[in-house]
Each structure stands twice: as structure tokens, then as C-alpha cells.
Amino acid sequence: MNVPEATSPPGSAAEAVTLDVTGMTCAACQARVQRTLERTPGVASATVDLMLGRAAVRYDPAQLDPGRLIEVVERTGYGAAVPVPTADAVAEQAARDAALEAEARHLWHRALTALVAGAVAMVVSMPLMSRGPMTGVAMDPLMHGIMSWLDGPLRSALPWLYTVPLPVLSWGLLVLTVVVMGWAGRHFYVRAWTALRHRSADMNTLVALGTLSAFGWSAAVTMAPAWFLARGVAPDVYFEAVILIIAFVLLGNTFEARAKRRTASALRRLAGLQPRSARVLREGGLLDIPIEGVRRGDLVVVRPGERIPVDGEVREGASAVDEAMLTGEPVPAAKSVGSRVVGGTINTTGALTIEATTLGADSRLAQIVRLMRDAQSSRAPIQGLADRISGVFVPTVILLSILTFLAWWFLAPEGSGVRAVAAAIAVLIIACPCAMGLAVPTAVMVATGKGAELGILIKGGAALERAGEIDTIVLDKTGTVTAGKPTVLDVLVAPDAGWTSERVLQVAAAVERLSEHPLAGAVVREADRRGLAALGATGFASHGGRGATARVDGASVAVGNATMLREAAATSPTDVVPTEHPGATLVHVAHDGAWVGTVVVGDAIRESSRVAVDRLRRGALDVVLLTGDRASAAEAIGSAVGVGRVVAEVLPEGKVAEVRRLREAGAVVAMVGDGINDAPALAAADVGIAMGGGTDVALEAADIALLRDDLGGVADAVALSRRTMRTMHQNLFWAFAYNVVGIPIAAGVLYPAFGILLSPILASLAMAFSSVSVVGNSLRLKGWTP
Template structure:
């Protein structure tokens, strides 16, 4: 992957929109627009951006041509949003999460300060930058207050009280307003300048225009009042100054940044809390049984670790000794502690109960489940949902349209407005520039997605990307694979009959063939034979046919084990055994036939217990109007029996692994929005075909890679929780978009003065600045309501 030197996005060299060789280095671009910007000023981008292959993450781009002190706290940034900017922290843009930086700065697209990415960084907190932002806010507020009072003094008779002449008042306003605009507003003006230089128009283009015009106009009014024609002068001949408007706008923008970044810090709290779950140290056992407390970083795969009562499990592993109950709620969302004994798996960051455990470390560092969850959520938070496309289309030309509206406003008031018409034209045009807020439009979707993904992670729901959340909202059909999804996935041998040879001998023979298989049913038969004190026989010339059965040579005879169709393919008649098989099927058992020397010789019945949570999950999904469809390789009788037990709407029996995706496609052809839940490798094609693939966290990595949603607990109730979270998230996003579009649709005309002819009302740039600052804060605050969704 390469880094676009203009916008900082990661670009696949094979699919890049364009490339360019400059000074011997290759650069790749995400779009032709970025390539054109690069070709216009290549040196401005090259100095701060590495060529292809230099970094795995988007590095600093053109906007980082700034001093090291321009960090989040000083640039209206976000060091304090998360409480600290930590060594090793990476930074992202809340509005454009695909932008990632190794150092703080501003987003090259929208100009917003980058915030620390959830799940990155470590070390001691450093809030110096946050204090700098707070300092600028307090200074600008302290200077703006007397400035506003002074500017309003003619309306309340204060000039006579202080004996100030208009020219003297202008000088005092200049001295109070200049530090606010040039120092406290310095980061805003720098972002404005960068947006012009690099033709990346954004929110700070509008703010910078408004503040800059108000300040420069006032500067000219104080130092060169004779330059202004009568149309700019009040009835007493004085030229008005707008230092107070420029200063208050800067103060309000800083206040908006302050409030917004504090709220933004809460969006990543879910992931930060997950990270804090991991212990810092662990008890490592030596070969002589001695215990040593060591840092977590020193633990390696294979180390034996002691987990004492009440302590956190340090890494993922397997219990070697002891028995206890472990609280896994922080990872899976399941409130009840889970019993653990020798041979059971344990997960890092879970809490041990009253027993003492000795575990073998199997996954450490970035390979632990906790680390993988944090990584997956971090990656997902950087993706964009389809619903964002509308906002992107509007934001692409938003600034140009607003500037055009401001120019039209100035012209209309300049020609048709009351005296002083040019002063009215100037003020209303500035108000239009200030009140418009593309930031609220851009934040509406990604901020809600970020909060939702963190909330989901705490409940054991991992969304691969933002699109998965949006698609889950529309699901009306859930297809589930029976084994491992509805059931525990640990079938057990319940019945066995044979004819022509003793049952123990027949079971040992069948187990000898099945021990070469990895199928759960085969493993159940082997375990059942061993539980009965039998030793599986030896076998060779093994052959497996996916979804049908296995065969091998054992004790000098060919043995086939599988479905009736498998035996029928080899010309073996199973009819004598069908009556017994049907009885077991009606008991929801899976029936396996076996044949010896070409003759059907008996049956085995295997039952896979239904998960305790399955009935509750199915009832919840059906109550929400979702149709349940079960896929199984079992016979029709067994499938119908399970469906009756669980209240499933439709059962599709005798399904081969390769046919699962076809059944999903058929349902989609009927107009249904389909979610597929599965846990095995053979479920991967169906998971990929479905509108939303849902992998059980207890299943295979292949299934999890193919799915849009992973249920960490492997509990079907997670599907209902995912649907609840998805619906709440999409509702929240629609609220944000409605507010953002409604705010701009109403605010811009009001600022332009459409209410003046009927009501005599005009909007001061000061009030426009207040509305603009609060609009983004309102969007973020609304998104944070998702943290209260009950899952």
C-alpha cells in the first residue's frame, strides 16, 4: 500500500487512480483531483509525505507543513479529547476516518483537528496541548467580553459615561480584538490559508473568510476611515467597526472545538475501557514450580502462568490445572461466570473467580482476542457507510455554494438594501459565511458509527465495517446453520445398533474409520466408542466425500460410513434400516448408516444439544418480525423435528456445504434481505453471499474473515442485539443528517436576511457564530446517546 501525498489516504498501487514519478520516487493517488493538486505544486507535498513503500499508514501530507507545536491542543485539536496524546498514538479525522497520521495535525480534507485513534498509544498522559487550547479560549473570552460591551456602548449611553469619542473607541476595540483574532484565532487562520493554498475548501475556509473580512474591514475603518464612501457610513458619518464580531466568532469557534473535542473523547471510551481490562503483570511458573511476577510483555507462547483467585487472566490460553468460574462479561457481554477446568480455553482480560488456575499461554500480544477486537473495531471505525454518500455529495460543493450565496447576498443588499446599504451588505454576507457549517453534515454519519462500534464491542458484537451496521438494520430473514450455531457443535453418540457382527466390534470398526475424519459427527462416534471402553481399529485407504460420508479399509474389509445417499451411490440398500432410522430422526437425532463388505450393517445416532440461549434468541428475532430459516445436512425428518422444537419458520434439509450459498441467493431473489449465521469453513461462501454474514466467535477464522458481523460469544442472542444496535444507529444517523441539513437550510437564508422585509429581523455575525459552533456539538452529543442503548 502507498500513501496519497495530497490527502493522506492509503492507496493500492494496482488500483490507484493515477501515479507520478517525482525526483526518482513513485507517488500514487486516490483520485485525479489529488493528482492534479500534486502536479501543480509537487514540492509542497513531497516534503511531508513519504513515497510509496515507506510506510504502512498514511503519513503527514501537505497540511502538516507546520511547526511541531501545531498539535491538537494548540490547533483546536484533540490531545485532551481523550485526556492525553500518548507516545505511539496514531491520529484520525472524526469526519474522514480514512485519514490516519502518525503525528497530530489537521485533516487535509476538512481541516478538523485529528484526534487520537482508539486502541493506540501508551505511556504517561500529556495534556499540555489541551491546556494550550483551554488557555486560548479563556484569553479570547476575557478580551471579547469588554469588547462586546464597548461595541454596544452607543446603544446604552456609555460613551458619555466614559467620555469616549468614536475614534477613541475604535482604537480600544482594535487593541482588544487584535490579540483575539491573530493569537487565539491563529490556528483558524492557518487552516484557512492552507485550504486556499491547497484548494481543499472546507469549514475553515468559510470561518476564515468571515473573520478575516470583519477584521480587515475594521482595521481599515480605524486607520483609513476616509477611504469609505457614504454607503458605508452611519447617519453620524462614522464608519462602523466589527472587531467584536471577529473576536466573538473566534471565541465561539474555540468554544465549539473545546466542547466538541470533549464529547469526541467519549466516543472512544468503549475501546479504551477494553484496553484497560488487560493486566500489566502475570505470575509465570518456572520448571521447578517457582512463581515470578513478570510484565505482560515478557509472556511468550508456551509459558505456564498462575491465575490466582480474583485476578485477571493475562493472555489467551488453555487451563492445565485447577477449576474455577471465570467472568467473561467484559468480552462477551454474558453476565454469568463460566465454569473452567483442565482442557478449557480461557481469554485474556477475563476475571478469575474463587479457584486457582494454571494455564498455558497460547496467544499473546497482538494475537489475543482482546487485541484482535480492538484492532477490528479500530479498522471498522475508519470505514464509510453507504448513507454517507449523500453527505459526501453535498459536502463536495458546499463551500463553493455558500460563498456564492454570500456574494449574492452582498450584491442584493448593496443594491436594494436600506442605508447604509454597503454596511448591511457586508454584515449579512459575513453572517452567511459564518453560519454555514459543513462540519455538522460531515460528522453526522461517522461519529454515530464510531460510537456504535465501540458500544457493540463491549457487548460482544464486532462489525467489520460501517456498511455492515447499515445493512443489519434492513435484515428481514436470518439463515442459520444448525450445527454449531443453533447447537453446541459438540455432538455425542446416543445410540448404536449393528447386525452380522457384535455391536462392540462393529462400533470399534466404525470408529477406526471415523478417527481419520475431522467431521464433528465422526469425532462424536470416536468419543462414544472410547467412552464405552473400546479401542478404535486401524484403517487405511481413507477417502472422504464432503457432506456425504467416509470410507476406508479396516481389518481387511471395506467400511463405508455416512448418509443413506452415500451408501446408495455405492449400490448399497439401506431400506431394512429405515424404520429404526426414522424413529431416531423424529427425536431430532442425526442418523449415520454404515456398511461392511458392501452390505448395510447398522446405524449410529448422534445428537447435538441445543444451546441454552437458542430458544430465547429465536423468540426475540421472531418478535421483531424476522423470518428464521435453518440449513442442515440432516434428513428431512430430523430437520423438521428440530424446527418444531425451536419454532423455526423454515427448515431446509440434506443441504451439501457447497449448496448453502445457493439457498441464500434464492432467498435474495425473492426480495428478502438475508443475514447468514454460521461458524465453519464451509459456511464462508454463504456468509459472503448474504447481505450480512454473521460469524460465531466460537467458530473458525475463515468464517470470521468472511462475515460482516462476528458474535464473540457465539450466541444467537447476539443477532438480536446487533439488530437493536443497528436500528438505533441508523435512527441516530438520520436524526443527525436531518438536523445538519435542516440547520443549514434554515440558517443560511436567515443569515442572508430573508426575514428582514417581513419582520425587520437580521442575524448578527456573532449569533451566526454561536449557532455554527453549537451545531457540530449537537451532532456529537446526539451520537453519544447511542452509549445508552440497552443490548
């Protein structure tokens, strides 16, 4: 067997592989595959997703390999394979979508055939129901009313049908039923037999048992009606019920497959953003080539109104680019020479020449598609209850069906045989493990897709569930509450230092050129703007939460906050706070142990920050501003945006400690940062939310990544998570309540008081409706707005 190699997760002795699993139809199937994998020696963990037909497995390579794992799955009766990796995650998603559409179309053709055959069977059965002995003893009032209503018009339209001998009609129905069972319903019996061979049971088992029981009873009655009559048992046949059960179950599966495809519409939409060709400058001319032919470094020309085909950097031209489909931001972003652009976005106004930098599976669009697909197969903890019940559901239903048959056979006063068969079959058919298996995954799929439309990447069900429970939001200041684009407001010079503001800025820039901190960029940009010569620096060292040091022109230079200055200089300024810039950050400069000046840096507050904080507080959330900046600056920013509590002058490790302190006090905490400088605090929180504008680090650093630089996305993420949790609870309640109420009704508990015995036909309709209703409720999330 040619099996692609698995990948090894960084920092882990275990390896991980994803398998495509075929043949799963309900929660019991999923539970069996997962349970089998988890019990396999050498498997560290396994997560099986019914919706996507995937199994993510971590295993010990010393004991197992992907080929062995495939054999384990196949021994449970399902197909398995390692998907062949493609260079294009977008193309891979398009192929998955086409497979889902083909599945729904195939199911619809079989369901339509069975429905037509069922209609014919109902017509042919009318004379049997109206002329047969002991007519209607096992029929519920609704079905009896339907038959009575149809009998008159049918006698008028097809009078000859009522002259056909009853045995001929019965044998004709038997042949028609065999054809439908052998073609439209064949997969139910094949999969049920496979499950039986592996000592397990699933939804197919229930459908197969129910229809085979009805068929077996009807065939026996057709072949020996006198034997049943002699024993006081009505020789009623259920051929039309067998056909219609298959038809309605297939119809439900069709609607379910189409609904599943709709739940993946966000992925389909993202996959559709990728242009299939690009206009490339080669050999002195423009060539239209397939997107797969673009190479790194190619110059791609994009005209106004066209989609940008690749990630890259603008080399010529200026335009506004509509990035709403990726970030949810409605206002086009200005792009000029040096700006980075993302494939799949729309160039709106001017022509651009772009140098291709990232292609195929490494492109931003492919990363987002891959992250969303992984998120949609991630399981929410709340799913555990449904999984535990699904593991024993089918055997329990079979036992209840047997008990129902025995109770009716021995305890019912008249027509006990036919009633026993009808009730037992109805119990098997009405039971629906599918609804329990779909209750949570469908909500996760739709919610993560909706989040992507809003520029919010939610990494799976666990993140959704935790985000729906948070009660405290901790905000970093720089790049979160503020715009993250600091500028120099002023340069102060120490009295009697003999320095100029230009010299202070020049020396500070020499050190900051080697730093990645956002404030360092502001200092360097201001020095360049003033045309100051760049000085060389050696021995650079970064001191987290305080600043940086280096040697410049042979002297020791320290650049940073007041803590850094106290460590580097004998004296510390106490009166350099500029009253005209109360929210500014002070970057002190020490030269050979003496303070020589301070660079005053300001970072504008995002326009959306105050509105977003107000939304969070109105949502009963405590909002905390956590920053390493000086207290007065932090208080000024906090007051401007309406934050309830400010914690200032905190080092990176102090941010982690503050998050842990809040959690230990009983709070469920979300930490919001830029995904770069706040990674430890993001990891320490219950939910980490990265505002990175879609940077690679931000996409990987947190549970939730915002593709747009807007604090409003945090409020949207919390609101969406809470709405999704309500949907999950509604789905689970319906799935459990349906079975708790439906199975007893099918067993006949209403018969003694109301004379109602549910027919197998209506039981199959109810079962189909149960699954579709759960998926439909999840799909309502598509219309949710913040």
C-alpha cells in the same frame, strides 16, 4: 524518508497501506484527501476517515509506494505518515486515546482564552454600541436586547468606561483582536492558507474568511471613520464578533473532540482490560514482570479476583472466569485443566496456573481491538451523499456570501454597507460542513462500540447498513440453533450383520478421528468413553455434506448420512429412525459395501434459541432453518424453536444456492452459521453472521461475529443495526436541514418581514451547536439496550 513496508493482501496484486492523516477538520477536508488519492494513477481504492484521521489505500506497487502516497497527501495541505507498527494493538489504542485527550485539552485552553477575551471585548464595545453613530442598524433583535439589558448595569459598575474616547476603545479592541487571532485562532488561518495554496477550501476557509472580513472592515472603520460617515455608512466595528466567533468555534471543536473521544469509549474500555504485568513461574519462584516480558510457554499464576494477563491454556487449578467484558455473557464460564482462557477476562473463584500460548498483537484482545478499529474507520454507503455535497459545499457557501453582500449593498435602503458586511459574514460563519461529515461516522463508531459491549463485532458501516435492511434470516442448525456439542444417544446394529454396537462405534471412530466435523467429535468421544481401542485408518477422504471414507484394517469404510450410504452400500436402511429421538442425526456406517450399523447423535437445542427466533419473527423477519440433516430431524428442531420454514438435506453448495435463490427473489438475506463449515453461504448472503464463540475463523469469516454462543446475539445485532440506521438518518436530516434553513436566515431573508438580521456572533454559536448536536445524537446509542 524511512517508511515501513506495506502489506500485501492475500490473493491480490495490489498492496494496502494505512496512513495517519493530520490536519483534517471537516467533511470537506476528508473529501479533498480522498478525491486526491482516488485520482492518483496507481491507486485502486482509498477510504479516508475523518473521525480517526486515517486513510486506507490499496495501490499498485509497480507505480507507487507508501512514500509517494504520503507526498500526494502532503501536496493537498495535510500531514501524513505510515504509523509505526507496534507489537501491542492495545498499547497502540491507548496512545491514540491519549492523543485525543491532549487535543481536546489544547482546544479547551485556547477556547477559554478566547472566551475571556471575548467577554472583555463585549464590555469594551458597549460604549461604542450605545454612543456610536447609527447605533444598532445591523444588529438582530436578540443581540440588541442583550446589549440593552447589559447597558444599564455596566454604566453603574464601570461609569468611567463611558468617558473613554471612542477611538481609544476601537484601537484597544483592534490590538486585543490581533492577539486572539494570532494565538487562539492561528490554526484557522494557517490551514485556510494551506488549502488556498492547493486550490481548495474547507471549514477553516469559511472561518478565516468570515473573521478576516469582519476584522478588515473594523480596522478600516477604526482608521478612517469619517470616510464612512461621509458616505452614509455606519462606522460600526465587529472586533468583539471576531473574538467571539473564534471562541465559539473553538468551543464547538472542544466539545466535538471530547465527544469523538467518547465515541471511542468501547475501544478505550477494551484497551484498559489488558493487565500491565504478569506473575510468572521462573527459576523455582514467582516473578512479577511487565506483560511485554512474558514468553510463549511461560507458566502464569493468576489469583482469584485478578485479570488474566495472557491468552493460554489452564495447566493447574479450576475456577470460574468472568468473560462478560469480551462476550457480553453475564454468567462466568467454568475453567479447568485443558480449558482455554483469554487475556483481559477476570478469574473469580480459584487460583489458576496458565501456560501462555498467544501474546502481543496475536492475542484475542488485540485482535478484537484491531477489528473494532478497522470497523470504525469503515464507511457506510449512506455516507456517499454527504461526501458528494461536502465536495462542493464550501465554494458554494463562499459564492452565496458574495451574492448576499452584493444584494444588501445595492438593494438595502439604509445602512446598506454595514448590513451587507454583517449578512455576508454571518453566511460564512453559520455554514457547517462538519455536521455532514460527522453524521454517519459518529453513529458507526458508537454502534460498533455498543455492539462490542454486547459481544457483537460488527465489521464497519457497510455491515451495519446492510444488517439494518435485512428481512430474511437463514439459520444453520448445528452450532447455531443447537449447542454444537453433540453426543451419542444410541448405536444401532444392522440385522444379520454379525456386528456388535461396540464394533460399529469403534470402526466409525477410526474414520471420524481424521475428520473436523462436530458430529465426528461426538463419535470419537463416545468410543473413548467406552474404552474402545483406537484403530488405524488410511486413505481418508472427506465428502462435503455427505460424510467421509477411509480404509480400516484393510476394509473400505464409509461413514455419513443417507446419501453417503446409498453411494457406498448396495442396500439402504429405511426403518432405523429412532422414534424416541426424533430430532437426532443418523451417522450410518458401511463396511466393504454393506451397511453394518448407525450411530444416533443428538445435539441439544440452545436454551436461548426459541426466544431469539421469536424476537426475530416479531421484528418482521422471515426465519429459515437450512441444514444438511435429514428432513424429519430438521423438522423436529424447526418446530421446537418456532422456525417458519425448514430446508433439509442440503449440501454445502446447496446452501449457497438457497441463499442466492432467496436474494434473487428480492429478499435481503442474513446467513447465520458457525463461521467454519458455512463460509461459502456466509459469503453469498447480504450479511454473514458467524457464531463462533470468538474463534479466529469466526472473527474473520463474516460481516458480524458473535463472541458468545447465543442466538440472541443475532436478534441484538439486527435491532442495533436498525436503531443505528435511524440515528444516521436523523443526523443527516439535521445536518442538511440546518444548512438549508440557517444559511438563508443568515443572509437576511427574514429581515423584510420580521426585521431580523442574524449577527455573526449568533451565527458562530449556531455553527458550533450544529456539529455538537450531531455527535450528541449519535452518543445516545451508548444508552441503547436490546
